[in-house]
Amino acid sequence: xxxxxxxxxxxxxxxxxxxxxxxxxxxxxxxxxxxxxxxxxxxxxxxxxxxxxxxxxxxxxxxxxxxxxxxxxxxxxxxxxxxxxxxxxxxxxxxxxxxxxxxxxxxxxxxxxxxxxxxxxxxxxxxxxxxxxxxxxxxxxxxxxxxxxxxxxxxxxxxxxxxxxxxxxxxxxxxxxxxxxxxxxxxxxxxxxxxxxxxxxxxxxxx
Numbered sequence: 024x025x026x027x028x029x030x031x032x033x034x035x036x037x038x039x040x041x042x043x044x045x046x047x048x049x050x051x052x053x054x055x056x057x058x059x060x061x062x063x064x065x066x067x068x069x070x071x072x073x074x075x076x077x078x079x080x081x082x083x084x085x086x087x088x089x090x091x092x093x094x095x096x097x098x099x100x101x102x103x104x105x106x107x108x109x110x111x112x113x114x115x116x117x118x119x120x121x122x123x124x125x126x127x128x129x130x131x132x133x134x135x136x137x138x139x140x141x142x143x144x145x146x147x148x149x150x151x152x153x154x155x156x157x158x159x160x161x162x163x164x165x166x167x168x169x170x171x172x173x174x175x176x177x178x179x180x181x182x183x184x185x186x187x188x189x190x191x192x193x194x195x196x197x198x199x200x201x202x203x204x205x206x207x208x209x210x211x212x213x214x215x216x217x218x219x220x221x222x223x224x225x226x227x228x229x230x
Contacts, residue, residue, distance in 0.1 A: 028111040031194040032186035033104035035218045041181040045211040049170045059140040065133045068226045076222045084114045098202045102210035104219035137174040147197045153204045164189030166201030176229050
């Protein structure tokens with residue numbers, strides 16, 4: 024089984040642990056965040072500068088390719104980033120494939136990336152309203168706000184992302200509405216365009 028997902032997103036990476044001010048900002052936003060279980064994803068680094076991400080996660084292979092950059096966006100004072108459109112494919116692996124709970128974990132050159140994530144999901148209605156989306160809701164148009172502790176190759180980083188999902192024609196409006204909701208009262212310090220990039224570039228930074 025496989026699936027295709029177009030997304031529109033801005034992501035930031037910073038070294039170190041999540042600053043207390045960033046965590047406080049995230050926790051005070053609405054709705055109440057979902058806390059994901061700690062997990063380890065395995066990424067396959069590609070040639071430097073390649074805008075493709077390949078990872079093994081929970082028994083599936085995910086391929087994420089940068090479709091195009093849509094330029095710099097300013098979402099609030101002190102919050103700016105590079106808006107990117109990504110195309111993602113997910114393929115369910117068989118029970119004997121790598122990263123299956125009963126199988127072997129991949130080794131070098133694959134990089135194990137440990138993640139602990141807080142997230143919020145928003146639904147964008149046909150009338151342009153932004154509302155909380157139920158955790159198990161599937162499909163529709165909306166966006167995610169995520170704050171993730173990341174550990175890889177003995178290094179500690181954290182990342183924030185705002186991502187819109189849904190039909191391609193609705194992504195730009197969904198992103199704008201969700202970002203407006205998320206940053207209505209300001210944003211955390213340190214979300215600058217210089218730190219705005221995706222996981223393929225992150226793998227280059229830690230190598």
